[in-house]
Amino acid sequence: MNDLVSNGMVLEPTAALSVETVTWVHHWSDGLFSFRLTRDASFRFRSGEFVMIGLPSDKKPLLRAYSVASASYDEEIEFLSIAVQEGPLTSRLQHIQAGDQVYVGKKPTGTLVTDALKPGKRLFMLSTGTGLAPFMSLARDPDVYDMFEEIVVVHSVRKVGDLAYREFLESKLTGDPLVEDEAARQFHYVPTVTREEFHTTGRIDALIDDGTLFKGLSGPATFDPESDRIMLCGSMAMIKDLAAKLETFGLVEGANNKPGDYVIERAFVG
Incomplete structure (x- = not known):
């Protein structure tokens, strides 16, 4: 795993979070990128909903809300993110590579449906x-x-x-x-x-x-x-x-x- 992303920590699932693997990353520009993750068989969402995703931190996972960009029937889940150099999460998330692991919340929700x-x-x-x-x-x-x-x-x-x-x-x-x-x-x-x-x-x-x-x-x-x-x-x-x-x-x-x-x-x- 990319230590710049994981800080050397091994990700473990929790009651609220699954651990998914990065399968693809594409940088549209210096400040914008997309990435795909494996999808747990039990993960269901309505088109337009968001979910918490994140990376490990010193005490607890660092999480942010991200709208799901993939179709509800896709085998993987996809997200679109900005890359903020000073951002607590995106400063690290922008460096993810295929094979890295990311936390994904188990309960998608939202009003944009x-x-x-x-x-x-x-x-x-x-x-x-x-x-x-x-x-x-x-x-x-x-x-x-x-x-x-x-x-x-x-x-x-x-x-x-x-x-x-x-x-x-x-x-x-x-x-x-x-x-x-x-x-x-x-x-x-x-x-x-x-x-x-x-x-x-x-x-x-x-x-x-x-x-x-x-x-x-x-x-x-x-x-x-x-x-x-x-x-x-x-x-x-x-x-x-x-x-x-x-x-x-x-x-x-x-x-x-x-x-x-x-x-x-x-x-x-x-």
């Missing part, structure tokens, strides 16, 4: 940075394509190199074993970059205001509270700003026990 949304026609998944992760899972969920006529994944980043999974998303999920055919008809990908030249630039709120977000879609060039449903995931500032904006359209926040028009991950926002 379709159960918290009312039925609709268009589903917009609005993300910044690593907020794309849960939408990578949702976009590969066959049930989502049965629930909505159009699925729109919007990913806003600062630099082009931070557009994780760009080729796969631009291909409309070509090669996915369960949703390839549906995605070819129903899936839309809107990447936007804020600090470099790109074919689409600007923050998500600007794309909403000028109608760019709705190009190529059926329906109105604005949000319709009767048929549009929205999910938000990313920076706290983005979520709070866009949630306030959605309220001006008459959209109401939903929850697992009371489905609504839009949802956010409350655990990440507070």
Whole structure:
């Protein structure tokens, strides 16, 4: 095992944590990477949920909440992470290699799920940075394509190199074993970059205001509270700003026990 990651400690499972092995790591840029882990046969999650993952520390495991980026039916579980040099966890996690071990919580949870949304026609998944992760899972969920006529994944980043999974998303999920055919008809990908030249630039709120977000879609060039449903995931500032904006359209926040028009991950926002 990589001592830089493990600090020389051997990982042992606990009542709340399993120990999984890294099978693949890909660095999209200096500050963004994805990794896959083995998946315990008993691990189940709803698309859009998060789980605690972490590494050993001096006294107890150092854990953080991570949305699962893989499809619910995948044999492995995948995550998307930033790499913060000063971060207690990511300063070490960014150095993981195949064969290393990572703690994974046994109880995934979250509010960024379709159960918290009312039925609709268009589903917009609005993300910044690593907020794309849960939408990578949702976009590969066959049930989502049965629930909505159009699925729109919007990913806003600062630099082009931070557009994780760009080729796969631009291909409309070509090669996915369960949703390839549906995605070819129903899936839309809107990447936007804020600090470099790109074919689409600007923050998500600007794309909403000028109608760019709705190009190529059926329906109105604005949000319709009767048929549009929205999910938000990313920076706290983005979520709070866009949630306030959605309220001006008459959209109401939903929850697992009371489905609504839009949802956010409350655990990440507070």
